Amino acid sequence: MLHAILILLGCQLIGEVLARGLDLPVPGPVIGMALLFAALQWRARLRPEAADIGALPIGAAAAFLLANLSLLFVPAGTGIIRQTAVLTAHGPGLIIALVGSTALTLIVTALVFVAVARRTDARPQAGDPS
Amino acid sequence: MSDPARLWVFLAASPLFWLTATVAAYAAADWLSQRANRNPLVNPVLIAVLLLAALLTSTRTPYEVYFEGAQFVHFLLGPATVALAVPLHRNWATVRRALPPIFAALAAGAVTAVTSAVGIAWVFGAPFDVLAALAPKSVTAAIAMGISQEIxxxxxxxxxxxxxxxxxxxxMVTPLMNALGLTDFRARGFAAGVASHGIGTARAFQVDPVAGTFAGIALGLNGLLTALIVPLMIGWLR
Structure with missing residues (x-):
C-alpha cells in the first residue's frame, strides 16, 4: 500500500510540476492521470504475463478512492453556505439555467454518443484478430 | 469532567472535529443512499452537504474553520483524479473502439452545456458577470474557476x-437515460461526465464500472475543450 500511495502522489506531483513549468492549461492531477495511464499501458506491453492491475496495491488503492469519490466533494460542496445569497439573488433564472442546461447536456451527449456508436461499433477494428 | 462549554470551544476549533464530522456526515448519507437502493434522488453528496451546512449554521462556525479539518478529505481529489488511470487502463480495449462516439459526443455536449446555460440565464436577464461565472459550470472545479477568472x-x-x-x-442522469430508453453504459457514463464532471463520475462508478470509466474520460476531455471554447464564445456576449 505504501508503494501505491507513493505512485499516486508521485504522478500528481510530476503533473503539477509539468503543468506549472510548461504553463499548461490542464490541472496537474489530470496530467498525473495521463502519466499513470501511460505507465500502466507500458507495463502491460512489456510484461503481458504480469499480474492483473486489480490484484496489485495500486489497483486496490484506486478502487478504494473511486468507490468513495462522492465523499471527496463534500468539503467543497459545503462551501455553498457562503454563496446562498448570490444563488437566490438572481431569482429562479439561475436555478432554471442549471437544471435545464444539465438535463439538455445529458440528453444531447448520450444521444450523439449512441447515434455515432451505432455506425462505428459494427465496423471491424484494425487491431482485431480476423 | 471539565466545563462542556470549554470542551466545545476546543473541539469547534480543532481540525480533528470537522474532519470527523465530514466523514460521519458522508457515512450517514451513504447509508441512507444504500438503504434507498441507490435511488438517484437520495444523493450522498447533497445529503452530507445539507447535514454539515445545518451543523455549521447552528454552531455559527465559519466555513474557513470547518475547512481547516475538511481539507484533508478535499486534498484526496488530486490522487483520486490520478487513480482514474486504473479503470481507463483496464477498460482500454472498450474505450479504444469507442473513440468516434467519444469525440462526437464530447463536442456536442461541451457546446450544449455552455450555450444552454448562458442562453437560459441571459433570457432571465442575468448580468454579464453572472453569465461568465456560469459558462464553465459543467467542468471540474479547478478548471472552471480558472476559466471564470479569465473571462x-x-x-x-x-x-x-x-x-x-x-x-x-x-x-438526473439515471431517470433521464431510463426515460430515453438508453441502456448503453458507455453513453450513460460519458453523458454524466460531460454534464456533471466528478460528482457525475462518482454516481457513474456507483452504477457500473464501464459507466464510471467513460465518465472519467469525459470529465478530463471536457475540461480541456471547455477551457478552449468558453473564452471564444463569451466574447460574442460582450
Missing part, C-alpha cells in the same frame, strides 16, 4: 455553480 466571472460563484451542477447531474 471576468467570480470564481467563488463558479465553484458553487459547479457543485450544484454536479449534484443535479448525478440526480
Amino acid at each position: 471576468g466571472g467570480n470564481p467563488a460563484l463558479t465553484a458553487t455553480l459547479v457543485i450544484s451542477t454536479g449534484v443535479l447531474g448525478a440526480i
Whole structure:
C-alpha cells in the first residue's frame, strides 16, 4: 500500500510540476492521470504475463478512492453556505439555467454518443484478430 | 469532567472535529443512499452537504474553520483524479473502439452545456458577470474557476455553480437515460461526465464500472475543450 500511495502522489506531483513549468492549461492531477495511464499501458506491453492491475496495491488503492469519490466533494460542496445569497439573488433564472442546461447536456451527449456508436461499433477494428 | 462549554470551544476549533464530522456526515448519507437502493434522488453528496451546512449554521462556525479539518478529505481529489488511470487502463480495449462516439459526443455536449446555460440565464436577464461565472459550470472545479477568472466571472460563484451542477447531474442522469430508453453504459457514463464532471463520475462508478470509466474520460476531455471554447464564445456576449 505504501508503494501505491507513493505512485499516486508521485504522478500528481510530476503533473503539477509539468503543468506549472510548461504553463499548461490542464490541472496537474489530470496530467498525473495521463502519466499513470501511460505507465500502466507500458507495463502491460512489456510484461503481458504480469499480474492483473486489480490484484496489485495500486489497483486496490484506486478502487478504494473511486468507490468513495462522492465523499471527496463534500468539503467543497459545503462551501455553498457562503454563496446562498448570490444563488437566490438572481431569482429562479439561475436555478432554471442549471437544471435545464444539465438535463439538455445529458440528453444531447448520450444521444450523439449512441447515434455515432451505432455506425462505428459494427465496423471491424484494425487491431482485431480476423 | 471539565466545563462542556470549554470542551466545545476546543473541539469547534480543532481540525480533528470537522474532519470527523465530514466523514460521519458522508457515512450517514451513504447509508441512507444504500438503504434507498441507490435511488438517484437520495444523493450522498447533497445529503452530507445539507447535514454539515445545518451543523455549521447552528454552531455559527465559519466555513474557513470547518475547512481547516475538511481539507484533508478535499486534498484526496488530486490522487483520486490520478487513480482514474486504473479503470481507463483496464477498460482500454472498450474505450479504444469507442473513440468516434467519444469525440462526437464530447463536442456536442461541451457546446450544449455552455450555450444552454448562458442562453437560459441571459433570457432571465442575468448580468454579464453572472453569465461568465456560469459558462464553465459543467467542468471540474479547478478548471472552471480558472476559466471564470479569465473571462471576468467570480470564481467563488463558479465553484458553487459547479457543485450544484454536479449534484443535479448525478440526480438526473439515471431517470433521464431510463426515460430515453438508453441502456448503453458507455453513453450513460460519458453523458454524466460531460454534464456533471466528478460528482457525475462518482454516481457513474456507483452504477457500473464501464459507466464510471467513460465518465472519467469525459470529465478530463471536457475540461480541456471547455477551457478552449468558453473564452471564444463569451466574447460574442460582450
